[in-house]
Amino acid sequence: MKEVNEMLKRERIIEILKETGVLQDGHFLLSSGRHAGKYLQCAQVLQYPSYASELAEGIARLWSDQKIDVVIGPAIGGIVVSYAVGQALGCRAIFAERREGRMTLRRNFKLNPAERVLIVEDVVTTGGSVQEVINLLEEERINVIGISSIIDRSGGKASFNYPFKPLLTLNIESYPADDCPLCKKGIPFTKPGSR
Ligand SMILES: [Zn+2]
Numbered sequence: 001m002k003e004v005n006e007m008l009k010r011e012r013i014i015e016i017l018k019e020t021g022v023l024q025d026g027h028f029l030l031s032s033g034r035h036a037g038k039y040l041q042c043a044q045v046l047q048y049p050s051y052a053s054e055l056a057e058g059i060a061r062l063w064s065d066q067k068i069d070v071v072i073g074p075a076i077g078g079i080v081v082s083y084a085v086g087q088a089l090g091c092r093a094i095f096a097e098r099r100e101g102r103m104t105l106r107r108n109f110k111l112n113p114a115e116r117v118l119i120v121e122d123v124v125t126t127g128g129s130v131q132e133v134i135n136l137l138e139e140e141r142i143n144v145i146g147i148s149s150i151i152d153r154s155g156g157k158a159s160f161n162y163p164f165k166p167l168l169t170l171n172i173e174s175y176p177a178d179d180c181p182l183c184k185k186g187i188p189f190t191k192p193g194s195r
Pocket residue numbers: 027035036177180181182183184189
Protein backbone atom coordinates (compact mmCIF):
# COMPACT_ATOMS: atom_id res chain seq x y z
CA MET A 1 0.00 0.00 0.00
CA LYS A 2 1.34 3.37 -0.99
CA GLU A 3 1.44 6.28 1.39
CA VAL A 4 -1.87 7.94 2.10
CA ASN A 5 -2.03 11.36 0.50
CA GLU A 6 -4.87 13.80 0.49
CA MET A 7 -8.05 12.82 -1.30
CA LEU A 8 -8.23 13.29 -5.05
CA LYS A 9 -10.28 16.45 -5.44
CA ARG A 10 -13.57 16.55 -7.32
CA GLU A 11 -12.33 19.42 -9.52
CA ARG A 12 -9.24 17.42 -10.56
CA ILE A 13 -11.31 14.32 -11.33
CA ILE A 14 -13.69 16.33 -13.52
CA GLU A 15 -10.71 18.02 -15.21
CA ILE A 16 -9.24 14.60 -16.11
CA LEU A 17 -12.63 13.34 -17.37
CA LYS A 18 -13.12 16.41 -19.58
CA GLU A 19 -9.55 16.39 -20.87
CA THR A 20 -9.80 12.75 -21.95
CA GLY A 21 -13.25 13.08 -23.53
CA VAL A 22 -15.07 11.00 -20.90
CA LEU A 23 -17.42 13.80 -20.02
CA GLN A 24 -18.74 15.71 -23.01
CA ASP A 25 -20.92 18.80 -23.00
CA GLY A 26 -23.34 19.35 -25.84
CA HIS A 27 -26.75 18.07 -26.89
CA PHE A 28 -27.05 14.33 -27.20
CA LEU A 29 -29.62 11.77 -28.27
CA LEU A 30 -29.20 8.85 -25.88
CA SER A 31 -29.85 5.21 -26.78
CA SER A 32 -32.95 5.43 -24.56
CA GLY A 33 -34.38 8.06 -26.94
CA ARG A 34 -34.05 10.80 -24.31
CA HIS A 35 -31.95 13.92 -24.77
CA ALA A 36 -29.16 15.17 -22.48
CA GLY A 37 -26.66 18.01 -22.22
CA LYS A 38 -23.85 15.70 -21.08
CA TYR A 39 -22.52 12.39 -22.32
CA LEU A 40 -20.27 9.95 -20.49
CA GLN A 41 -17.87 7.39 -22.00
CA CYS A 42 -15.62 6.17 -19.21
CA ALA A 43 -13.45 3.93 -21.41
CA GLN A 44 -11.92 7.09 -22.89
CA VAL A 45 -9.89 7.85 -19.77
CA LEU A 46 -8.61 4.28 -19.39
CA GLN A 47 -6.69 4.50 -22.68
CA TYR A 48 -4.25 6.79 -20.83
CA PRO A 49 -2.37 4.73 -18.22
CA SER A 50 -1.14 7.80 -16.31
CA TYR A 51 -4.68 9.16 -15.85
CA ALA A 52 -5.97 5.67 -15.08
CA SER A 53 -3.30 5.39 -12.38
CA GLU A 54 -4.16 8.76 -10.90
CA LEU A 55 -7.84 7.83 -10.63
CA ALA A 56 -6.98 4.35 -9.33
CA GLU A 57 -4.77 5.84 -6.63
CA GLY A 58 -7.71 8.06 -5.68
CA ILE A 59 -9.87 4.94 -5.30
CA ALA A 60 -7.12 3.12 -3.35
CA ARG A 61 -6.98 6.02 -0.87
CA LEU A 62 -10.69 5.62 -0.13
CA TRP A 63 -9.84 2.19 1.31
CA SER A 64 -6.59 3.07 3.07
CA ASP A 65 -8.05 2.03 6.45
CA GLN A 66 -8.73 -1.50 5.14
CA LYS A 67 -6.55 -4.42 4.19
CA ILE A 68 -7.43 -5.50 0.66
CA ASP A 69 -6.02 -8.75 -0.77
CA VAL A 70 -7.72 -8.84 -4.16
CA VAL A 71 -9.52 -6.40 -6.45
CA ILE A 72 -12.16 -7.81 -8.78
CA GLY A 73 -13.98 -6.04 -11.61
CA PRO A 74 -16.84 -7.13 -13.84
CA ALA A 75 -15.79 -7.49 -17.49
CA ILE A 76 -15.45 -5.53 -19.63
CA GLY A 77 -15.77 -2.10 -18.04
CA GLY A 78 -14.21 -3.14 -14.74
CA ILE A 79 -11.11 -4.92 -16.09
CA VAL A 80 -8.73 -2.02 -16.63
CA VAL A 81 -9.82 0.00 -13.63
CA SER A 82 -9.61 -2.97 -11.24
CA TYR A 83 -6.14 -3.77 -12.57
CA ALA A 84 -5.06 -0.17 -11.96
CA VAL A 85 -6.52 -0.19 -8.44
CA GLY A 86 -4.72 -3.48 -7.76
CA GLN A 87 -1.49 -1.81 -8.79
CA ALA A 88 -2.20 1.17 -6.51
CA LEU A 89 -2.98 -1.13 -3.58
CA GLY A 90 -0.13 -3.52 -4.33
CA CYS A 91 -2.43 -6.53 -4.49
CA ARG A 92 -3.85 -9.02 -7.02
CA ALA A 93 -6.45 -7.94 -9.56
CA ILE A 94 -8.80 -10.29 -11.38
CA PHE A 95 -12.06 -10.02 -13.28
CA ALA A 96 -15.38 -11.81 -13.45
CA GLU A 97 -17.18 -12.31 -16.74
CA ARG A 98 -20.54 -13.51 -17.95
CA ARG A 99 -20.84 -16.98 -19.34
CA GLU A 100 -24.23 -17.95 -20.70
CA GLY A 101 -25.65 -14.91 -18.93
CA ARG A 102 -24.14 -15.77 -15.54
CA MET A 103 -21.27 -13.91 -13.85
CA THR A 104 -18.42 -16.35 -13.23
CA LEU A 105 -14.71 -16.63 -12.56
CA ARG A 106 -12.93 -18.15 -15.54
CA ARG A 107 -9.29 -18.48 -16.65
CA ASN A 108 -8.53 -20.38 -13.46
CA PHE A 109 -8.94 -17.22 -11.37
CA LYS A 110 -9.48 -18.29 -7.76
CA LEU A 111 -10.35 -16.63 -4.48
CA ASN A 112 -10.22 -18.16 -1.06
CA PRO A 113 -12.54 -17.25 1.82
CA ALA A 114 -9.69 -15.78 3.88
CA GLU A 115 -9.08 -13.10 1.26
CA ARG A 116 -10.52 -9.60 1.61
CA VAL A 117 -11.97 -8.51 -1.71
CA LEU A 118 -12.74 -5.08 -3.16
CA ILE A 119 -15.08 -4.86 -6.17
CA VAL A 120 -14.21 -2.11 -8.67
CA GLU A 121 -16.23 -0.93 -11.66
CA ASP A 122 -15.73 1.97 -14.11
CA VAL A 123 -19.25 3.42 -14.01
CA VAL A 124 -22.16 2.36 -11.82
CA THR A 125 -25.39 3.13 -13.67
CA THR A 126 -27.87 0.71 -12.13
CA GLY A 127 -25.40 -1.37 -10.13
CA GLY A 128 -26.51 -4.54 -11.92
CA SER A 129 -23.07 -5.89 -12.85
CA VAL A 130 -21.65 -5.11 -9.42
CA GLN A 131 -24.57 -6.93 -7.78
CA GLU A 132 -23.87 -9.96 -9.99
CA VAL A 133 -20.27 -9.99 -8.75
CA ILE A 134 -21.48 -9.66 -5.15
CA ASN A 135 -23.79 -12.65 -5.68
CA LEU A 136 -20.93 -14.68 -7.15
CA LEU A 137 -18.64 -13.86 -4.22
CA GLU A 138 -21.34 -14.53 -1.62
CA GLU A 139 -22.04 -17.94 -3.15
CA GLU A 140 -18.34 -18.74 -2.70
CA ARG A 141 -18.42 -17.28 0.84
CA ILE A 142 -15.81 -14.69 -0.08
CA ASN A 143 -15.21 -11.74 2.24
CA VAL A 144 -16.45 -8.64 0.38
CA ILE A 145 -14.99 -5.45 1.88
CA GLY A 146 -16.75 -2.96 -0.38
CA ILE A 147 -17.31 -1.49 -3.80
CA SER A 148 -15.78 1.45 -5.65
CA SER A 149 -16.29 2.95 -9.08
CA ILE A 150 -14.74 5.89 -10.89
CA ILE A 151 -18.22 7.33 -11.37
CA ASP A 152 -21.58 6.72 -9.72
CA ARG A 153 -24.20 8.03 -12.10
CA SER A 154 -27.07 6.09 -10.55
CA GLY A 155 -28.45 9.22 -8.91
CA GLY A 156 -28.30 7.47 -5.56
CA LYS A 157 -30.32 4.49 -6.85
CA ALA A 158 -27.49 1.97 -6.70
CA SER A 159 -27.04 0.62 -3.20
CA PHE A 160 -25.42 -2.56 -2.00
CA ASN A 161 -25.17 -4.48 1.26
CA TYR A 162 -21.53 -3.36 1.53
CA PRO A 163 -19.88 0.07 1.70
CA PHE A 164 -19.97 1.79 -1.71
CA LYS A 165 -17.37 4.51 -2.26
CA PRO A 166 -17.44 6.03 -5.75
CA LEU A 167 -14.64 8.42 -6.65
CA LEU A 168 -17.15 10.82 -8.23
CA THR A 169 -20.93 11.10 -8.07
CA LEU A 170 -22.51 12.66 -11.14
CA ASN A 171 -26.11 13.47 -11.84
CA ILE A 172 -26.66 13.63 -15.56
CA GLU A 173 -30.08 15.01 -16.31
CA SER A 174 -31.97 13.75 -19.32
CA TYR A 175 -35.17 14.96 -20.94
CA PRO A 176 -37.96 13.46 -23.05
CA ALA A 177 -37.30 14.23 -26.74
CA ASP A 178 -40.51 16.28 -26.99
CA ASP A 179 -39.73 18.37 -23.91
CA CYS A 180 -36.01 19.12 -24.12
CA PRO A 181 -34.71 22.59 -23.13
CA LEU A 182 -31.79 22.25 -25.56
CA CYS A 183 -34.14 21.51 -28.48
CA LYS A 184 -36.18 24.56 -27.46
CA LYS A 185 -33.02 26.66 -27.81
CA GLY A 186 -32.63 25.30 -31.34
CA ILE A 187 -29.34 23.52 -30.64
CA PRO A 188 -28.87 20.53 -32.98
CA PHE A 189 -28.30 17.19 -31.24
CA THR A 190 -25.82 14.46 -32.05
CA LYS A 191 -25.95 10.75 -31.45
CA PRO A 192 -22.82 9.75 -29.49
CA GLY A 193 -20.85 6.88 -30.94
CA SER A 194 -22.38 7.33 -34.38
CA ARG A 195 -19.22 8.83 -35.82
ZN1 LIG B 1 -33.00 17.91 -27.21
